[in-house]
Each structure stands twice: as C-alpha cells, then as structure tokens.
Amino acid sequence: MLSRTAENLFWLARYVERAENTARILDAANRLAAIPISYAGGSNEWESAVAATGSAAGFQSLHAEATPEAVVDFLAFSPDNPSSIRSCLERARANARAVRTALTGEMWDSINGAWLGLKRFDGVRRDRIRLNEFLSFVKEASLRFDGSAYRTMLRNDAFCFSSLGSFIERADNTARILDVKYHVLLPAESNVGGGLDYFQWSSILRSVSANTAYHWVYRESLKPWLVADLLVLNDQLPRSLASCYDNIAAFLDELSQAYGRQGPAQRIARSTRNRLQNATMEGIFQSGLHEFLTEFIGENGRLGQAITDQYLV
Amino acid sequence: MGIGAPMVVAFDEMSGTDTACRPGYEVLKRWLDGTTPELLGHRRAEAELLFRRMGITFAVYGEAEAEERLIPFDIIPRIITGSEWTHLARGLEQRVKALNAFLSDVYSRGEIMKAGIVPEDLVYRNPYYRPEMAGLRLPHDIYVMIGGIDIVRVDPDTFYVLEDNARTPSGVSYMLENREVMMRLFPDLFAEHRIAPVDNYPDALLATLKSVAPKTAPGDPTVALLTPGPFNSAYYEHSFLADKLGVELVEGRDLMVRDNVVYMRTTEGPKRVDVIYRRLDDDFLDPLSFRPDSMLGCPGLMNAYRAGTVSLANAVGTGVADDKAVYSYMPEIVKFYLGEEPILKNVPTYRCREADSLRYVLEHLEELVVKEVAGSGGYGMLIGPASDKKTRDLFAEKLKADPDNFIAQPTLALSTSPTFVDAGIAPRHVDLRPFVLTGADRVRIVPGGLTRVALKEGSLIVNSSQGGGTKDTWVLDA
Numbered sequence: 171m172l173s174r175t176a177e178n179l180f181w182l183a184r185y186v187e188r189a190e191n192t193a194r195i196l197d198a199a200n201r202l203a204a205i206p207i208s209y210a211g212g213s214n215e216w217e218s219a220v221a222a223t224g225s226a227a228g229f230q231s232l233h234a235e236a237t238p239e240a241v242v243d244f245l246a247f248s249p250d251n252p253s254s255i256r257s258c259l260e261r262a263r264a265n266a267r268a269v270r271t272a273l274t275g276e277m278w279d280s281i282n283g284a285w286l287g288l289k290r291f292d293g294v295r296r297d298r299i300r301l302n303e304f305l306s307f308v309k310e311a312s313l314r315f316d317g318s319a320y321r322t323m324l325r326n327d328a329f330c331f332s333s334l335g336s337f338i339e340r341a342d343n344t345a346r347i348l349d350v351k352y353h354v355l356l357p358a359e360s361n362v363g364g365g366l367d368y369f370q371w372s373s374i375l376r377s378v379s380a381n382t383a384y385h386w387v388y389r390e391s392l393k394p395w396l397v398a399d400l401l402v403l404n405d406q407l408p409r410s411l412a413s414c415y416d417n418i419a420a421f422l423d424e425l426s427q428a429y430g431r432q433g434p435a436q437r438i439a440r441s442t443r444n445r446l447q448n449a450t451m452e453g454i455f456q457s458g459l460h461e462f463l464t465e466f467i468g469e470n471g472r473l474g475q476a477i478t479d480q481y482l483v
Numbered sequence: 484m485g486i487g488a489p490m491v492v493a494f495d496e497m498s499g500t501d502t503a504c505r506p507g508y509e510v511l512k513r514w515l516d517g518t519t520p521e522l523l524g525h526r527r528a529e530a531e532l533l534f535r536r537m538g539i540t541f542a543v544y545g546e547a548e549a550e551e552r553l554i555p556f557d558i559i560p561r562i563i564t565g566s567e568w569t570h571l572a573r574g575l576e577q578r579v580k581a582l583n584a585f586l587s588d589v590y591s592r593g594e595i596m597k598a599g600i601v602p603e604d605l606v607y608r609n610p611y612y613r614p615e616m617a618g619l620r621l622p623h624d625i626y627v628m629i630g631g632i633d634i635v636r637v638d639p640d641t642f643y644v645l646e647d648n649a650r651t652p653s654g655v656s657y658m659l660e661n662r663e664v665m666m667r668l669f670p671d672l673f674a675e676h677r678i679a680p681v682d683n684y685p686d687a688l689l690a691t692l693k694s695v696a697p698k699t700a701p702g703d704p705t706v707a708l709l710t711p712g713p714f715n716s717a718y719y720e721h722s723f724l725a726d727k728l729g730v731e732l733v734e735g736r737d738l739m740v741r742d743n744v745v746y747m748r749t750t751e752g753p754k755r756v757d758v759i760y761r762r763l764d765d766d767f768l769d770p771l772s773f774r775p776d777s778m779l780g781c782p783g784l785m786n787a788y789r790a791g792t793v794s795l796a797n798a799v800g801t802g803v804a805d806d807k808a809v810y811s812y813m814p815e816i817v818k819f820y821l822g823e824e825p826i827l828k829n830v831p832t833y834r835c836r837e838a839d840s841l842r843y844v845l846e847h848l849e850e851l852v853v854k855e856v857a858g859s860g861g862y863g864m865l866i867g868p869a870s871d872k873k874t875r876d877l878f879a880e881k882l883k884a885d886p887d888n889f890i891a892q893p894t895l896a897l898s899t900s901p902t903f904v905d906a907g908i909a910p911r912h913v914d915l916r917p918f919v920l921t922g923a924d925r926v927r928i929v930p931g932g933l934t935r936v937a938l939k940e941g942s943l944i945v946n947s948s949q950g951g952g953t954k955d956t957w958v959l960d961a
Binding site for chain 1: 535536712713718719722723725726731732733734736737747748749750751
C-alpha cells in the first residue's frame with residue numbers, strides 16, 4: 171500500500187485513541203475534583219489532567235492558572251491545543267478523508283459521524299452535565315471507530331498500521347497517566363498513607379476505565395502497587411503497557427511476514443515487550459517507577475519514529 | 484428576478500412547448516401528478532441524508548465557509564429515450580474521434596493549419612498548447628481518453644455541443660451516486676421503466692486506461708489515479724473513482740522518477756506505475772517542465788512520459804482542443820479528419836478575433852453570451868439579456884482591449900426539465916455531460932451522463948460553483 175495511506179491510517183487511529191484518552195482523563199479529574207480536599211488530598215486535579223495529556227507547556231503559554239473552566243476548555247474544545255479532543259477528532263477526520271479509499275464505509279461513517287457530532291457541542295453553555303454528555307459522546311465515537319475497524323476491515327497491512335497507531339498511542343497514554351501520579355503509587359513495604367490516597371488510586375483506575383477490572387483481577391481493596399501492576403505488567407488489561415506491547419509486537423511481526431523482511435521497528439518492539447514480560451513490580455519500584463516510565467515513554471516514541479522511517483515515508 | 488430569461492417559452496423535456504407529455508415521460512408524469520409536495524420533500528431530505536453519509540461534498544473556491552458543501556440534488560430524473568440516445572452516442576463518438584485526430588495532427592504535421600482551416604496562431608499561441616508534446620508519438624496515438632462533452636437541447640430534434648472538455652472533465656461520480664440514491668429512494672419507478680444501467684462505468688474506465696498502457700508494460704499494467712489532494716474541489720470524486728477502479732489514489736509526493744521510470748512509494752518500497760489517470764492540470768504535473776513552484780506534481784514525470792515508460796490520461800496538451808475559439812472550428816475539424824458531416828451541431832459562435840464579428844458582437848451585446856476562450860466553470864462571462872448597461876459597457880472595454888480572448892454566442896433557450904423547488908414542481912434549465920471513453924481497443928460510452936440543472940428560476944448557469952444542482956439521467960432502453 172502507499173506509504174502515505176499507511177501514515178494516514180496510523181495517525182487516524184492515534185488521534186481517535188488520544189481523543190478518547192483525554193476524555194477519560196477529564197472524566198476522572200472531574201470526579202476527583204468533586205471530592206472534598208480532606209478525602210482526596212491537596213493536589214490540583216486539573217493541573218494533573220493537563221500533565222497527563224503531555225500538554226503542560228502548551229497550557230501554560232495560554233493560561234496562568236489551571237482553573238476547571240480553563241482546563242476543560244483547553245483539553246476538550248480549544249482549537250489552540252493540537253491535542254484537544256476537538257483537534258484530535260478534526261485531525262482524525264482529515265486523515266480519514268485523505269484515505270477514504272482505504273477505509274470501509276463503516277469506519278468512514280464512524281469518524282465522519284463523530285466529526286459531524288462535534289458541532290452539537292458548539293457554543294453551548296459548558297456546565298458539568300453538558301461536559302459529561304460530551305465525554306460520553308467521545309468515548310462512544312472511539313468505541314464505534316474501534317468496533318467498525320475490528321469488524322469490517324480486511325486483515326491486511328492496512329489493519330496492522332491502524333492497530334499499531336492505536337496501541338502505540340494507548341501505551342503512551344497509560345504511561346503518562348501513571349507518571350503524573352507515580353508519587354502516590356508506593357511499593358508494598360512502604361508506609362501506606364491512610365485513606366488520603368485512596369481516591370487518587372481509584373482515579374487512576376478510572377482514567378483507564380479499569381476500576382471494575384481491578385477488583386476482578388485482584389479481589390482486594392485498592393493497593394497502590396497492585397494498581398501499578400495492573401497498568402504496567404498485567405497483560406489481561408487491554409490498556410496495560412504489557413498488553414499494548416504484546417499487540418504491537420504481534421502486528422509488527424505480521425507486517426514483516428507479509429512483506430518478507432524486518433527492520434529496527436520489529437527489534438525495538440520485541441525488546442520492549444521482552445522487558446515487560448520479564449519485569450516484576452518489585453524490581454521496577456526498586457529502580458524507580460518514575461525512571462522506568464520516563465524511559466518507557468522515550469522508547470515508545472522511538473518505536474513510533476522507527477515505524478515512520480521504515481514504512482510511512 | 485432570474486437572469487437570462489429567454490424570450491420564448493423554452494422547450495420542456497417532459498411537456499415540450501405545451502402541456503402534453505413527451506414520449507418516455509408518461510409514467511413519470513403520472514407519478515408526479517399523483518405525488519404530494521410533502522412526499523417529495525420527505526424524499527429529498529432522505530436523499531440529502533444519504534449524500535451526506537456518503538461524504539459527497541465539493542469545495543467552492545473562495546468561499547471560506549464552504550470548504551465542504553453538498554451539491555444540490557434534484558430528485559426528479561431527466562429522461563432521454565433510446566432513440567435520442569442512439570443519435571447522441573453516434574455524435575459523441577464522432578466528436579471525440581475528431582478531437583483526437585486534431586490533437587494528433589496539431590502535435591505532429593499540423594496539416595489542418597497548412598490547409599488553412601484552423602489559423603496557426605490560434606493553436607501555437609494558445610496558452611494550452613504544449614511545445615513539449617510536439618513531435619512526440621504517443622503509444623496508441625490517443626490524447627483524450629476521457630472526454631466530457633457538454634450538450635444542450637433547444638427543441639425536440641436539436642442538440643448542440645456547448646463545450647468540449649478534453650482536459651480533466653469531472654462529474655462522473657455524481658452520475659454514479661445519483662443513480663445509487665435514486666434506486667434506493669424510488670425502487671418502484673425503476674421497476675416501471677427500463678433504464679439503462681450506468682454502474683459499469685468504472686469497469687469501462689479501467690479497461691480504457693489499461694488499454695493505453697505503454698506497449699512495454701506488463702500484461703496487467705499498474706494504474707494509479709493522480710489527485711491534487713484533499714483540498715481540490717473534486718477530491719471526493721478522485722477518491723470515489725480510485726475506490727471503484729481498485730487503483731491507488733496518489734498525490735505527487737507519492738510518486739518518484741528514477742531512470743525515467745515512475746514509481747509510487749509504498750510500505751514495501753517503490754512500485755512501478757504504467758498508467759496515470761491524472762486529475763491534475765498540465766501546469767502542475769512536473770515542476771521541472773512546467774510551473775516550478777508546483778508542489779502537487781512529480782519532478783521528472785515529463786521525462787518519463789517522453790521516454791514512453793508511462794501513459795498519462797488524458798495526454799498532456801489536450802487543452803488546445805477544448806479552447807472555446809478552437810471549438811468554433813469543430814464542424815470543420817470533423818469534416819477535415821473524418822470526411823463526415825457533424826452529427827451534433829455547434830452553437831453558432833462569433834470569434835471576436837475577427838473584425839466583422841467583433842463589430843457585430845459589440846453592437847449586439849445585450850442579446851449575446853460572451854465567454855473567455857479559456858474560461859471554465861461559468862466564470863468571466865457576460866450574459867447579455869441579464870446584464871445592465873454599466874456591466875455591458877465595462878465588458879465592452881475588456882472585449883476591445885483583448886478581442887482574441889473572447890467568443891460570443893446567441894443566448895440559447897436551453898431546454899427545461901421539471902424540478903422540485905420550494906414552490907413545488909417547476910421547469911428549470913438543464914444541460915447534459917455524457918462521458919466518452921476512448922481506449923486503444925474501442926470507444927465506450929455509458930448511456931447517460933450528468934444532468935446539471937440551474938436551480939434559480941430563469942437562470943442558464945448550471946455550474947455547481949454557481950448554484951447549479953444535478954439530476955439523475957435515465958436513458959430508456961430502446
């Protein structure tokens with residue numbers, strides 16, 4: 171297929187994923203901010219939300235203070251933020267439009283429908299109820315996109331590139347969400363700081379839609395190291411780093427088989443996947459969760475670049 | 484107040500000049516008489532929804548708000564009987580054969596100019612004449628593989644060719660999608676008529692394109708469709724056609740030329756391309772040969788073309804044949820190359836470059852339509868009967884300053900077709916653009932075409948960029 175087509179598919183999937191991720195982060199921040207400080211701790215949830223989307227610098231250049239209104243506007247609607255949900259859906263649709271021929275009708279419908287649906291939220295008063303409505307709309311749009319891709323796309327290289335976009339973006343997002351909160355995720359042997367952090371942990375789970383999953387997997391009350399374990403190493407959770415890399419490595423292997431050759435992208439993906447498979451939470455906490463996540467985000471970015479160099483240009 | 488309201492009652496495709504019913508329209512007329520405006524309105528809303536879902540939009544240059552707008556669609560079809568179509572098809576094939584013969588001659592021996600039939604300067608000083616093409620023999624000696632011939636009708640027996648489109652005619656996607664939508668909305672009407680299908684157009688186009696591949700290309704040549712990109716007004720059509728043809732939709736940056744061979748960049752490395760259906764104007768094809776600032780083309784493409792390793796459809800330099808000044812010579816061109824009388828008439832045309840004609844045109848501006856020879860899309864023209872004195876005076880100055888650049892024609896009473904408008908069903912002027920495919924093996928014409936309709940009352944301008952809409956065109960099986 172055309173390199174440019176593959177590139178558009180890759181970024182289409184990434185932008186849809188990013189939009190959904192930002193919606194979940196906003197949702198979690200909104201809930202946490204509604205809990206009295208005596209329960210949730212003194213941190214500014216809105217600042218964390220901006221940080222978790224990796225757009226702190228852009229935010230600070232536009233706003234002096236992370237008020238709820240400023241953050242909601244910046245992350246959800248602002249055309250000045252290239253990663254706002256609106257910008258993501260617009261870019262996703264621009265990428266989709268550029269590769270109409272590579273999309274199934276259902277995929278086009280899902281992304282074009284999301285783009286048309288955005289207009290419903292133009293110029294309305296953005297109170298909390300409207301915000302919740304908007305966030306559910308974004309999550310549904312992303313589910314529809316994923317679902318239509320999964321159910322209607324031919325299982326060929328186009329599917330691989332689109333899936334790679336989703337999983338690389340997802341891995342990046344999960345790692346960033348964890349990294350913003352790494353200080354409340356302490357190893358098992360450390361002193362657990364009472365109930366204060368409970369809502370922080372629960373908020374992390376909420377921002378990856380894993381509250382229920384946690385209880386199914388561990389059948390325990392929330393423990394910070396288990397929250398970290400779930401999101402980093404547990405390959406049952408679709409948003410965990412381990413699960414993302416199982417998929418990334420598999421899709422890259424499929425590509426190398428279809429094309430009859432492999433390159434740096436396959437090697438980087440395999441090495442990261444192996445590291446995740448062999449790691450333990452104890453080991454990660456010992457050498458520092460923050461350091462681990464920083465390195466992971468860097469390595470994930472390098473893989474994105476390697477895929478670009480190898481296939482998309 | 485509409486523009487260009489003709490002085491006589493226009494011929495109506497359904498009722499003629501009285502209120503009778505012309506052959507072919509019986510069932511439709513009965514159906515229209517028995518259908519309420521509410522139902523029609525409901526169906527139109529459904530149609531619009533379908534079009535929006537399909538993503539059919541077009542961009543209008545210069546309208547910031549209108550990056551993507553739906554082209555208006557009228558749900559009342561335009562009907563052409565089998566015998567009318569047979570006549571039209573013969574005329575179209577003849578016309579395009581003549582265009583191809585003319586281009587082949589212009590870029591080789593130039594006999595028609597030596598014979599004094601077409602003036603030399605009209606060809607060699609034409610902005611669309613490409614010296615790069617002179618002396619180049621194309622693999623199958625075909626220049627216009629895809630021709631769009633604009634036809635208007637003034638009475639039961641008279642069809643005029645209004646314009647030949649020999650460069651990159653557009654609109655065929657509307658022909659196909661209009662039919663698709665109509666079949667979904669009005670299955671009963673289709674069951675009651677025998678309507679010639681159009682959905683084999685993509686197959687016919689692909690066969691045509693493959694047939695003109697360089698003789699050295701593999702048995703199953705690789706075809707690509709070259710688009711200027713998503714910001715082009717016809718991008719939807721480009722992607723639609725690439726999809727139906729099953730070929731890659733490429734932009735200039737997807738192509739590269741190595742050793743005079745064209746390749747496209749794929750995820751598996753460079754892949755050779757044999758035929759390019761280009762929807763990009765000559766000027767932008769290759770910055771090394773034409774406009775150096777073009778970011779849309781592919782450097783080196785012309786060298787590969789000249790080396791004969793790739794075929795372009797249409798060929799480079801075909802604009803010299805669809806110029807409006809050259810148009811006025813088409814009856815002579817048909818006779819010169821084919822030794823036949825033209826089947827389809829030309830609209831009588833005054834060439835302002837000729838002193839007598841210029842004088843006549845200046846004296847009769849309020850009756851005439853004056854057009855720029857290289858204009859398109861309905862821009863830059865004067866419709867005399869609809870103009871005021873000030874506009875005419877200004878236009879006269881332009882005309883006197885550069886008479887070579889203009890032609891004039893009488894204002895035609897274009898036929899009308901019943902159209903569903905706000906006030907109900909009313910006659911609106913229409914034209915027809917059938918598509919003529921010329922391959923190395925044969926000529927293919929899918930029965931039908933794009934009917935464009937001027938939605939404003941009395942208006943004669945059918946271009947979508949100026950408020951025109953489209954209709955499905957039914958050719959009845961004879």
